[in-house]
Amino acid sequence: MSEAAPQTLVKAWTSARRRLEEARIESPVIDARLLLEAAAGVSRTDIVTDPYREIAPDQAATLDDYLARRIAREPVSHILGRKGFWKILLNVNRDVLTPRPDSEVIVDLVLKSIPEGRTFDILDLGVGSGAIILAILAERPAARGVGIELSPEALAVARENAANLGLDGRIALLRGDWTSGLADESFDVVVANPPYIRSAEIETLEPEVKDYEPRLALDGGADGLDAYRVLVDQILRVLRPGGVFHVEIGHDQSADVEALFKAAGALMVETTRDLADKDRVVSGVKKALGN
Ligand SMILES: C[S@@+](CC[C@H](N)C(=O)[O-])C[C@H]1O[C@@H](n2cnc3c(N)ncnc32)[C@H](O)[C@@H]1O
Numbered sequence: 120m121s122e123a124a125p126q127t128l129v130k131a132w133t134s135a136r137r138r139l140e141e142a143r144i145e146s147p148v149i150d151a152r153l154l155l156e157a158a159a160g161v162s163r164t165d166i167v168t169d170p171y172r173e174i175a176p177d178q179a180a181t182l183d184d185y186l187a188r189r190i191a192r193e194p195v196s197h198i199l200g201r202k203g204f205w206k207i208l209l210n211v212n213r214d215v216l217t218p219r220p221d222s223e224v225i226v227d228l229v230l231k232s233i234p235e236g237r238t239f240d241i242l243d244l245g246v247g248s249g250a251i252i253l254a255i256l257a258e259r260p261a262a263r264g265v266g267i268e269l270s271p272e273a274l275a276v277a278r279e280n281a282a283n284l285g286l287d288g289r290i291a292l293l294r295g296d297w298t299s300g301l302a303d304e305s306f307d308v309v310v311a312n313p314p315y316i317r318s319a320e321i322e323t324l325e326p327e328v329k330d331y332e333p334r335l336a337l338d339g340g341a342d343g344l345d346a347y348r349v350l351v352d353q354i355l356r357v358l359r360p361g362g363v364f365h366v367e368i369g370h371d372q373s374a375d376v377e378a379l380f381k382a383a384g385a386l387m388v389e390t391t392r393d394l395a396d397k398d399r400v401v402s403g404v405k406k407a408l409g410n
Contacts, residue, residue: 125173125174126173126174126179127170127171127172127173127174128155128159128161128165128166128169128170128171128172128174129166129170129171131155131159131174131179131182132151132152132155132166135151135154135155135182135186136148136151138151138186138190139151139186139189139190142189142190144189144190144192145325150189150195151186152166153195153199154182154185154186154189154195154198154199155182157185157198157199158174158178158179158181158182158185159174159178159182160178185198192325192326192327192330192331193327193331194217194327194331196211196217197211197212197213197217197331200212202217202218202248204218204220204222204223204248204250204254205223205226205250205254206254206257206258207250207253207254207257207284209248209249209250209253209280210248210276210279210280210283211248211276212276213331213332213333214270214272214273214275214276214333215247215248215272215273215276215277215333215336216247216248216312216332216333216336216337217248217332218247218248218250218251220393220394221367221393221399222250222251222312222367223254224367224391224392224393224399224400225251225310225312225365225367225400226251226254226255228365228391228400228402229241229255229308229310229365230255230258230259232363233259233262233308235258235259235260235261236260236261237259237261237262238261238262238263239259239261239262239263239307239308240262240263240264240265240305240306240307240308241255241256241262241263241264241265241306241307241308241309241310242264242265242266242267242298242304242306242308242309242310242357243264243265243266243267243309243310243311244267244297244298244309244310244311244313244350244353244354245267245268245269245297245311245312245313245314245336245346246266246267246268246273246274246277246292247268247273247276247277247312247336248273248276248277248280249266249276249277249280249281249290249292251310251312252264252266252290252310253277253280253281253284253286253290255310256286256289256290257284257286262289263289263290264289264290264291265290265291265292265293265301265304265306266290266291266292266293267293267294267295267297267298267300267301268292268293268294268295269294269295269296269335270333270335271294273333273336274292274293274294277292278292297349297350297353298353298354298356298357299353301357304357305357305358305359305362306357306358306359306362307358307359307362307363308362308363308364308365309354309357309358309362309363309364309365310364310365310366311346311350311354311364311365311366311367312366312367313339313346313347313350313366313367314335314336314337314338314339314345314346315339315343315344315346315347315367315368315369315372316337316338316339316343316369317339317340317341317342317343318338318339318340318341319341320343321334321337321338324337339369342375343369343372344372344375344376344379347366347368347372347375347376347379348379350366351379351380351382351383351385352383354366355380355383355384355385355405358405359405360405360406360407360408361404361405361406361407361408362404362405363402363403363404363405364380364385364402364403364404364405365400365401365402366400366401366402367399367400368390368398368399368400368401370397370398370399371398372398373390373398373401376401377389377390377401380401380403384406385403385404385405385406386403386404386405386406387402387403387404388401388402388403389401389402389403390402
């Protein structure tokens, strides 16, 4: 029996892409490339500049396994165990929400409003993988952070990410139910990306989300607003006078979330849109002393 022709990078990429297309995976070209890069230990540049490089049989077998998992709708981030967010790379798994580009709006707002050398204290409620607060701390060397998370498994991922990024000396990662474990600590900035999907909507989401993301990270109750109802007073309690908050919202929740913060006494409440031009972040300020 003659041996099968050796696999090359370009052949492997093409056949991987075809398999993903046939399975109606949403972004077959990119996913095939990312899975090939990981399976064969090559970079995007290698695939383009050295397309006839052979891949070893065990690398081809690994790619096969990754493709089967992707076709079963496991997200690429879970298969690879990592995801890029803003300018950092994070470890991720089934215990944390895979960080979304949508959440980079909060990072952008904080970085734009605070110059690089300024010292400030920031709190991230529902820290998950650590994406938002770690991206900010990485670019603001004088900042210190606290991240709070209810899920111990998610907290372990955040701790690992903080250590990998060399940021563990500037962040305390604590288990807790929002701010209930904080005594009289206060912050200049509070950020949160709470669960905000309506419970009934979760089953209608794509399998990558409904079958692989933690429910605790998604489920915002009947109208999606349960977490904000609890958070508005808590955020204003732990903010210093004049401090700023930014919370991520669902695209149709701006009016409701703005109303909750205004009713609680927040000032300058406004909504920022994301790159897809959808309402994404509600921000505001806690009244300064003497105002
Ligand atoms: C939408 S995810 C956001 C994760 C991360 N901040 C991000 O943006 O990728 C919401 C996070 O809030 C956490 N969470 C849910 N309820 C919580 C509570 N009562 N107290 C603290 N964290 C909570 C979830 O476990 C989850 O990690």
